[in-house]
Amino acid sequence: MAEKTISPVGNRFRTYFSKPANIITVVFLVILVLTVVLPLSTLLLGSFKINGNQEAVYVSTFDNPVEDGDFTFHHWVELLTSKEYHYALTAFWEPLYQSTLMALLACFVAVLFGGVVAWFITRSDLPFKKFLSTVFVFPYIMPSWSMAMFWENFFKNTSINAGKGMLEALTGICVPESMVYGLFPCAMALGLHYAPFAYILIGGILRNMDANLEEAATVLKASRFKILYRVTLPIVMPALVSTVLLVFSSSISSFTVPFFLNKSSIKGGNNFIAISIQMRSLLNNGMTKGQGYVLAIILMLFSIAILMANNKITGSRKSFTTVTGKSGQVSLVKLGKARKPLAVFLLILVAFFAIVPLLSFAAESLLEVPGDFSTLTLRYWFSAEPFEGSNKGDTVGILRSAFMWSALGRSLLLSLIVAGVAGTFGILIGYAVARKRGSRAASMVSNLAFLPYLIPSMSFGAVYLALSYTKGFTWLDGSFLILIMVGSIKFMPFASRTGTSAMLQLSGEIEEAAIVIGVPWIRRMTKILFPIQKASFISGYLLPFISCMRELSLFVLLVPSFKTLATSMLQEYSRTGLSQSSNAVNLLIIIVVLVIQFIVNKLTGASIDKGVGGN
């Protein structure tokens, strides 16, 4: 019998696929091309064609009539260069410039606030760490517009004809209009909302950083600044860049915050039209959809530029390994006399931005007349009778509404499944990227996994909506599965970022030791790698969970009204003028997330804040 020979190509193929990291890379490359590249190409194509009859009417001229589906450069030319009434300048260039400033300021606030608090909690002997760490993530659990709403309610004042806010009521102080409406408050609201990102990502690394590294530098007589610049900063740099990337991308495309905090008169000079407001306006109007796609693509290109900077830092051969097989130790900086004053200052600051908004939501849900405490009522929570005199039909207290409970149940189930899928995908991608660091395929998977974050939520939902109307896929229309699909893909970036950061921290020698003694891959993952970086990985599950619980735009086109989600109910209440009920739902969502965090903490011993150092 002739001996079987294996060709060199077959041999290479077998060798390649004998490594789990390679299999993961190839599998995810296929998945991500199908779920990310195809939707992206829809956006790109949309920017070069006539999108529907309404747009055809808008683009057509007497000499050049166009039809639905025709190829055109019109959208690009119009938005970027039209001089008619300074259109390109006022609809694109100026909003882009101002929104970039806003996003950069938001990044600065988030990194500074989140990073400083993370340092104090992980590297100093500050008291009340557990409390600070627990409540610091609250602003991220709230929808971003909640922070904007709180900001307005706190700072608005009668000197700018905006009604009396909390600050004026308590102190009589009236801040200038530029602090209440416009670019600055938008940046602050976004920065504070995303500060927990910086806290989680930077804190996770600081916590695991071996103090021997800094001590060695101290022994070598390096100055404090040099230690910070040459030791600490390079180690936290991947997390820092990831934070900037996430915050910048989220801030520049945030619609609700600029929409909410942009109420001042044009003459006042604080009115600014954010690029996201322009994008939403263009995308929502059937006549200018193509221009909306152009804007979405340009915003993505901005974020891709930061993504490339991120890759340059994490993709180089510099090592950021902080968890090795050797023993490590964390020595805490002693704050001395500043310990207590600093703790009190941080407690007040964190409580102000994390707890006071919650109290204000609770209060608003209990007041018949906003701001008037003589009109306290529990009916928006408990009334079983339809609200008296209300035009809302069968609206009852949210805790008595079967519709509300089923919506909350669906939100919870969806978020749990999405977190499970996105979190696991994130760990696997992190493993492949770390093990195949520097390879083109790994870098492609890493980048593709992040791209969904850059696609505007509503456009992403619209692409999947179109898919559900395509022959062969109509079974997806209105299904729960399509919500799981879009949620898992859209929120995967959180998990893949945390997964990659955590895997990059792990020294290869740990897994290598297990390989030498023949431990199979699945056991290496579950018994060695996962337990070591459990805190970070759990963050990779919790972040998609939280994001999914409070997401609205992504699902709004896909969720059937009779099988609605909690956030859809919140929007519906808000739209119909029932701000008490919408505040109550908002609070309920936050409470549910906190309860889940608590349960996860009890069951696994891990949580977002524990990952940083809250224990």
Next chain:
Amino acid sequence: MQDLTFNADSLTSGIKKALAAFEKKYEWAAGRVAYNSKKGSEYQPKLIAAQKANAYIADFVMIQDASFLKNAMLDTNFLLSYDPSDADIKIADEDKNPLVGVTFNKVFIYDNTTVGTEQLKNVWQMTGVDGVSLKGLHNVSYQNPLGEDINMSFLIMLTSPSSCERLKAAYKSYFGKDYEEDPNYVNIGYKFVKEFIQNVGYWHSSDSSEIKGLKNYAADGRIIFAGLCKLKDYEYYKDTYKDTDDYYTKTVTAGGWNNQIEGFNGFVYNMWTLIPVTAKLPYTACLFIKYIHSAEGYKAGWGGILGYYSSNSNIPSVDGDPALAEWKKLCVVEDVQYIDQSYASVVKFINMALAGK
């Protein structure tokens, strides 16, 4: 045989209430109807996707946005009209195809304990410039047209020939002289739009919230451009009239609106009731359309509330609210042809004004 559910998609919760009453009236429909609520901008992509795939979306839809309806839905023959006219349902010919369900208006609303009709008598006051006998006003609140399509349509319509005639007459009355064409503007409507936008004192983000907080702006004397029907949200402040028959008209007197302004008093626009060509229960849709155009069905959905007007001329508006025909005379009325034809240019002009240029 497959048991089908009658799906009704609409932005207005009035349909939800009408559907509940429809279920009670027709026993066979009980438990077999569903109301799906979607904001216009969120619903349009669904309609377009269904139209392109010629797929089922609902049995009945009620939508606004005249331009979208005409270009994306009627010209593609995806949405069809049914004429429910009979002895009790009288609908004007121009409202039959497409079939108008309910008409709305956006008007200038304020807390009438401090403002009243004396303050706002001429639309040119809202450009902030003083006239011969009246002062300019600086406290008008308007929802950003980039976030609210109806407000954009209103501004576009202000540049139309019919609005220009209204504006010229009001100009003469306010400034005591005829309007002379300004080379900086295409017409007087453009001039008004620019000066109005730059004089808006406050850009609110939600008509409902703004009207609900009307009392907070009493001292400011704020004048809010919002749907008249939103005055129903003001009711929560006024328990006094809760048990009276004319609940709405009594309670909303705390929030006044002006229909004696020279120039125009607001904007009138429609919501249409249509049947998708892919409907699975088209005859039930016809019956339901007939029902909501009848006095009984309309009452179930929108009865007794200011700011809603049936296209059935046999159904009067509520006490204290002028009839729809009167509002159409007093206000700028949405005209899809003008919006389509001028959109490209006027929107650029509005963007420029919003940027403070």
